[in-house]
Amino acid sequence: xxxxxxxxxxxxxxxxxxxxxxxxxxxxxxxxxxxxxxxxxxxxxxxxxxxxxxxxxxxxxxxxxxxxxxxxxxxxxxxxxxxxxxxxxxxxxxxxxxxxxxxxxxxxxxxxxxxxxxxxxxxxxxxxxxxxxxxxxxxxxxxxxxxxxxxxxxxxxxxxxxxxxxxxxxxxxxxxxxxxxxxxxxxxxxxxxxxxxxxxxxxxxxxxxxxxxxxxxxxxxxxxxxxxxxxxxxxxxxxxxxxxxxxxxxxxxxxxxxxxxxxxxxxxxxxxxxxxxxxxxxxxxxxxxxxxxxxxxxxxxxxxxxxxxxxxxxxxxxxxxxxxxxxxxxxxxxxxxxxxxxxxxxxxxxxxxxxxxxxxxxxxxxx
Numbered sequence: 001x002x003x004x005x006x007x008x009x010x011x012x013x014x015x016x017x018x019x020x021x022x023x024x025x026x027x028x029x030x031x032x033x034x035x036x037x038x039x040x041x042x043x044x045x046x047x048x049x050x051x052x053x054x055x056x057x058x059x060x061x062x063x064x065x066x067x068x069x070x071x072x073x074x075x076x077x078x079x080x081x082x083x084x085x086x087x088x089x090x091x092x093x094x095x096x097x098x099x100x101x102x103x104x105x106x107x108x109x110x111x112x113x114x115x116x117x118x119x120x121x122x123x124x125x126x127x128x129x130x131x132x133x134x135x136x137x138x139x140x141x142x143x144x145x146x147x148x149x150x151x152x153x154x155x156x157x158x159x160x161x162x163x164x165x166x167x168x169x170x171x172x173x174x175x176x177x178x179x180x181x182x183x184x185x186x187x188x189x190x191x192x193x194x195x196x197x198x199x200x201x202x203x204x205x206x207x208x209x210x211x212x213x214x215x216x217x218x219x220x221x222x223x224x225x226x227x228x229x230x231x232x233x234x235x236x237x238x239x240x241x242x243x244x245x246x247x248x249x250x251x252x253x254x255x256x257x258x259x260x261x262x263x264x265x266x267x268x269x270x271x272x273x274x275x276x277x278x279x280x281x282x283x284x285x286x287x288x289x290x291x292x293x294x295x296x297x298x299x300x301x302x303x304x305x306x307x308x309x310x311x312x313x314x315x316x317x318x319x320x321x322x323x324x325x326x327x328x329x330x331x332x333x334x335x336x337x338x339x340x341x342x343x344x345x346x347x348x349x350x351x352x353x354x355x356x357x358x359x360x361x362x363x364x365x366x367x
Contacts (some may be wrong), residue, residue, distance in 0.1 A: 039306040045304060051336040052300045053287065055327045057279045064212060064272040065316050066251075068203035070223075070262050073254070076195035078169050082184035083144030086111030089162055091180045093173050093191065100193055101169040107178075107190070107220040114143050118159045155250065171195040199257045201233060201268045204248040213238060213251055213272055220271040221253070226261040280315065280322040287333040288313065288321060297327070298334040306334065 040048070090108040093100060100106070121136035140150055149163060171193035178190050202220065205213060217235045233255035244250045253270070255262065287297050288311075296310045311326030327333070 017358075027051065037301070038198075039303070039305045041304060049336055052332040053284050053335045055281065055283050055323065055328060055329055055331045055333060057281050058320060059279055064205065064209045066203045066205050066219045066270045066272065068201045068251075068253070068268045068270055070255075070264050070266040070268060071202055072194055072196070072264050073198050073200050073201050076169070076171065076198060077174070078167075078171065078193045080165065080190040082109070082188040082190060082193075083142070083186055084111045084113045085185050086114065086183075088178050088180060088184060088190070089166075091178070093176060094172050096176055098173040098202055100167045100171055100173060102167055104167045106165050106167055108164050109144075109184075111143075114140075114145065114163060115159055115161060117143055118145075118153060121153070122157060122159070125157065137266070167193065169193065169195060196257055196260060196262070199255055199262050199264070201237065201250045201253040201255055201270065202255060203220055203268070203270050204243075204246065205251050205272075207242055207247045207249060209272075210242075210249050217272065219253055220273065221255065222269040222271075223262065223266055224269070225266050226263075228259065229261040230256050264331050281327070281329060282320040282322050283327065283333050284335050285316060285321045286321055287335045299327070300332040300334060 004340035027334050039338075040050075086109045087109050089110055090105070092105045092107060117136070121133070121140060123131035124136045137150060140153075141147075144165070145153075145163060146166060148166065149160060153160060172195070173191060174194035175189075175192035177188070178184065184190065203219075213235060215235050215238060219233055219235065221229070221231055221233050223229045233253040235251055236254040237252040239250040239252070283297065289296050289298070294310060295313055296308050298306050299309045300306055309326055312324040314324045316322065
């Protein structure tokens, strides 16, 4: 179709594609702002694939779209810190990224102070003094001796000179602050383990939409860098502050990551589904056209006649867009083929402004 080809000869053929021209009429629409109208034959409507849909009141899902980034789940982080003075021996992990299983040996520590505490505890056991045994056990726990090592001490009744320290949770070494043979003091960080079995996504939500988001809400997720990652998560926490520059608030979403596909820093596209809203006058979103004039639709007037109509839109969701002004219930709008009709109507309108007005309705043939 070449709408710029115009002829007053009904037998004229388009010199570009060889198609026959179609008779059209140019008539202004009634209303505050006249719109160009075109009339198309039934054959051409079928050729163009024109489809229409009614303007109707409908319920459609409300949603909020946001973006975010994957971060480590702080609840799955464990830190090993020295409780006494001593020396690190038999360091089982050597670098960041080493995988550690729950209960695996991390390192051994040689501490004269811990050896003395063990001897006092063993003496209390031999004497059978319950109060002293309890206080001795509590002292060993405070000094960093794990329950498995205390049980071994009680069973063997022999001092453990190089105390083993085991991983209390599985994870990846995210930080290693010591090396084999290092001397440590109370409070010295030794290593940090991080599990990525569950991760967080920090999403930025516009201030106006924040009231619609609730803790525990299920959200849809899309990770361009990890298509195989989980497609859903749940709102874990809504931060209480709003960024004064962006007017957004952070929302924390917890996501399963057993496969390990998600890495901290990865981008996430997030959809918050807010359920069905109130009934609204709406049209299929695909019916809307946008240009320098704003948003408009092509209205089917019946009898092969079509006209452009400027509209004011509201909320959108579920493939539909709310109509605030410009259309009434029961009217029909074009949802397929409207681009060609719109270009034809624009051309008619432009030519009508250039041609002298006649007493009768204008006419002609156009391709």
